[in-house]
Amino acid sequence: MHAPYATIPEDSRGRLHAEGGSAHRSPFQRDRDRIIHCSAFRRLKHKTQVFVEYEGDYFRTRLTHSIEVAQVARTVSRTLGLNEDLAEAVALAHDLGHPPFGHTGEDALAEAMAPYGGFDHNAQALKIVTDLERHYAEWDGLNLTWETLEGIAKHNGPVTPLRGDGPVTGDLPFALAEYDARHDLELDSHASAEAQVAALADDIAYNNHDLHDGLRAGLFTVDDICDLPVVGRCFADVDRRWPGLDAERRQHEALRRVFGVMVEDVLEESARLLRAAAPGSAAEVRALGAPVIRFSPEMWTDLKVIRQFLFARMYRHWTVRRMRRKAARIVRELFEDFMADPGMLPEDWSEAALAARSDTLRARIVADYIAGMTDRFAIEEHRALRGEMKRG
Known part of the structure; x- marks a missing residue:
């Protein structure tokens, strides 16, 4: 039994794209x-x-x-x-x-994106x-x-x-x-x-x-x-x-x-x-x-x-500070490299970035790609572009 102040599923405002309900x-x-x-x-x-x-x-x-x-x-x-x-x-x-x-990655990406809407x-x-x-x-x-x-x-x-x-x-x-x-x-x-x-x-x-x-x-x-x-x-x-x-x-x-x-x-x-x-x-x-x-x-x-x-x-x-510094560098340099040459992005991402009508739109595509990375994949991508990141 829900309290009066609970959100009731039957009263939902729905979805942007209308769908049928589920049984x-x-x-x-x-x-x-x-x-x-x-x-x-x-x-x-x-x-x-x-x-x-x-x-x-x-x-x-x-x-x-x-x-x-x-x-x-x-x-x-x-x-x-x-x-x-x-x-x-x-x-x-x-x-x-x-x-x-x-949060280290977020801070680095926010700094890189500051000229493009954050x-x-x-x-x-x-x-x-x-x-x-x-x-x-x-x-x-x-x-x-x-x-x-x-x-x-x-x-x-x-x-x-x-x-x-x-x-x-x-x-x-x-x-x-x-x-x-x-x-x-x-x-x-x-x-x-x-x-x-x-x-x-x-x-x-x-x-x-x-x-x-x-x-x-x-x-x-x-x-x-x-x-x-x-x-x-x-x-x-x-x-x-x-x-x-x-x-x-x-x-x-x-x-x-x-x-x-x-x-x-x-x-x-x-x-x-x-x-x-x-x-x-x-x-x-x-x-x-x-x-x-x-x-x-x-x-x-x-x-x-x-x-x-x-x-x-x-x-x-x-x-932690040492690793934060390395992690921030990885994010910052990935952003720099992909902005300088969007053609290095995977095909579906590079097509969108190269077709972007402004630097801001291109930056947002690059940021979306980097934000979706796991720690491991970001390290691998950085190694492929800039050389190996040593652990420790």
Whole structure:
């Protein structure tokens, strides 16, 4: 039973290209399935969060991260009476637009694209599902519902001239402006509660797995993180209940409690906000002017301390900084080479780039090609063009 403020499949605003319904799946279930089966989703297996893909089999990739985000989104949505399928679809799609090498690759591509309208991974995810996935007979893209597209575009909040999520062209990130011109996603309002759930599930997942991955990589120790809020309390709880527990089990038990604390906080705070606002429909959620799926102020303060620690000890660790520099160089030089000679692109891409009527259109084709690369493929392409990138 859905709550009054949930997004109801029968009330969907539909798809850009009209389709018949399914006898067995709701519109949002079909969206989820199309995302899972698309090429861009499979490529997430070889795209990284922090570490370059070849550095180890145990570190999270964009694919494992997306699966974890979807799991959290389903749990939170079910508990709050929201539509699990819509939340899951947005969660699974939220990282489709990331280029190789995580945020390092995005920063490098955004810098290269600055003269041509910039680059933003949320906007790129929208472009992938509305244009670049070209497998269906009747349309480009996946022809997802309006609600799923809205969630992909603005799960982090309204996208306006006053609040962009990356480099912009005019008022909006380029790909968002391009699609919004033909299919209004109402970018100046908040998204559905389900999309907001996907955004918070993303925060929960990466806060937790960055602690796991940083420990596994040896960038910091358990003793280091026991001084952090939330984390220290969870380790102390494990030590009280199981004194003398071996190190690996102790770490796992404590960090899964950190995960649980974050989820419970979102559930309690969001339930409180929903009771106070009492929205009677998904449309009323969008009209509230503020998100209703949130961490409590206390948890948000604690998470900022954790993120500051991770920034200093993980994202700016010398080994990560070295790899970030190499990764940024790969993206930058690939862009330079393909812009200088679009004929070096694969045939279907080179034809489009050579036919482009302006440098901006050509740059966007080059950026689309690079953004779709996995870490491994970007390294191979760079090696073919510029010589081998040595590891380490």
